Amino acid sequence: MSPDSNRTFFLDGQEIPFREGQSVFDAAMSAGVFIPHLCHNPDYEPHSSCRLCTVIVNGRPFASCTQPAVAGQMVQSDTAELRAMRRTLTQMLFVEGNHYCPSCEKSGSCKLQATAYHLGLQDNHYPQFFPRREMDASHADIILDRDRCILCGLCVRISRDVDRKNVFAMTGRGIHTVIVVDSASGLLKDSRVTVEDEAVQHCPVGAILVKGKAFEVPIGERIYDKEPIAVASVRRFQAREALTHG
């Protein structure tokens, strides 16, 4: 990375260099500072819906994944108030869905679970909603388990922007929002989705999974068994940066 030396901002007092057009999030991660996030995957366009990456910029809250870095701005991320807000948001995600980590095949490689560990969640705090959500196991190779969906919209965006299939969409409002499938029956088996689709590969939780892979990776070798999400995310981001920007 070779940012302009005049382009820096301050994140929790640390001077962070950035390139023209970079977001606060990207610049922070490039500099090795982790900002918790769920809906954002740096390989795709940001969405700023989960609000977990919220930072305070010059006294006002912004989603860091979509907030452009500006020279000289003062940004706060690792504060008691923001940590509490992130914990609360994550707890709400846990109670609004049905997340049974002990038997979930995504456990150990799940971004929601790893983020919860990172934020020090001790419990869900709020009463569990126990929503009734339909699982779609109709496809021969893919399963859609809406119980685990956190409505990050990543599958919707990737299917639309990358796969060019528009297989997934969100319907309903507020707490009743669910992922739906573009097919006459509403089932995956009748949609254009295939196991090769990028949208199928990048669900941060276990909502969209390829069948036949469950528990293949032993405990100890899963993504977040090896290193916590703060380390894994930064390392992955920096490797990506090195590849694309030299």
Next chain:
Amino acid sequence: MSHNLESAANPEALRRVVIEPVTRVEGHGKVTILLDEQNRVHQVRLHIVEFRGFEKFIQGRPYWEVPVLVQRLCGICPVSHHLAAAKAVDMLVGARTLTPPAEKLRRLLHFGQMLQSHALHFFHLASPDLLFGFDSEVERRNIIGVIASHPELALQGVKLRKYGQEVIRHITGKRVHGTAALPGGMNKALKASERDELRGGIAQVVAWSQAAVKLSRDFFTSSEYSAEFGTFPSNHLGLVGAGGDLELYDGGLRALDPGGATIFDHVDYTHYNRYIREEVKSWSYMKFPFIIGKGAEEGWYRVGPLARLNICDRVSTPLAEAERQAFRAAAGGGLQHATLAYHWARMIEMLHAAEAIEQLLEDPDLLGTDLVTRGARALEGVGVVEAPRGTLFHHYKINENDVVEKANLIVSTTNNNQAMNEAVRQVASRYLDGRKLTEGLLNHIEVAIRAYDPCLSCATHALGRMPLEVSLLAVDGEPLDRLVRSAEGQLSRPTL
């Protein structure tokens, strides 16, 4: 048989003594005893008061989750549920025969489980009764008392369990509730370094297991209780190997009647429901299985260490086989029907597990990496293993979308339900009938239950002193006396 004590004719006219919770067992249960004015016993029931519902809530889940999900039934024997479910799931992917490395890894895992579970029960849960006496001072009749008076023995118990847990950890990644079995195989090969670490400790484990067998044998052969305490004829059921060997992971079902005659033998366990049925009773969440051919009244049976040593023709490892012969000889050539013989049988099995682990650790297949096989898909699968507490049945039906539609689990302790009820009725008749109740006498009831090492589920883990409340009611229901023992062991007699 003591069916006459299952239901009293006039329960409303009797006073009720409750032991709740039953302690030093896995899970939550209670015993109710109905007595008349002369303290004669009219009704005794072991109630299982928890409701778990696993059979229901795995419906709708994809089948590959099941082995990992159902192991949460228990914190002591999750490996048994994991493997029974895995065997059922193997059938769903057409892989009833696994590759040698996968099968041997599963067997090693199962022996590790057997070792740790049996050690836990004998040293932590049962030994206070056996070492100090059933009605010894309650203040020391617990694991803390064992540590104080027999520190070496207590430490051996801890280390034996630790070794079994380490076997499990190396294979599943965690000591409790790891992952290992996949549909048709296993997810991780054992590393040479892991095998070598286990090799390092196994000789001591075998030696300690031998000492534990001697301790349990000496107790049984010298105890005044052995002959009469919960001793009653019953059928016995379990898996045996093709040659009639003691078999814990995969074999055919054998059932013997109280006289030792064969009821059925080498039955393919996938056909279990042609031979076994479950009865439901209104006063317990636990069902009552029985052998169909003999009917509910005569067809109930015992499972677990006692049954397994009764039904098998031999044990494949030499030290345990020698002990099995001594065990059978003590029964005078017939089947051993004494409830307290469970402890002795359990320790013989622990020795067998230790020896079998030692053998497996020398097997070159154990480090093999060909771990998964697949065949023709099926929509129904049955898996049966011998869990530490007895025969464990898992049966699943799935739909064409790979989702579980129906599940039936007959867990080990359920198989012993009627037997445990028989045991507490027999003990109540023999030791409580007509006598003034004391804590020590009530503990006799618990000793009978503990011998079966019941896993009443893992919702509670009551270890140590027993919170107990005994109320004495007049025939008209008026309270006459009340004795309360707190969880801290304090006795009090609240004002009525």
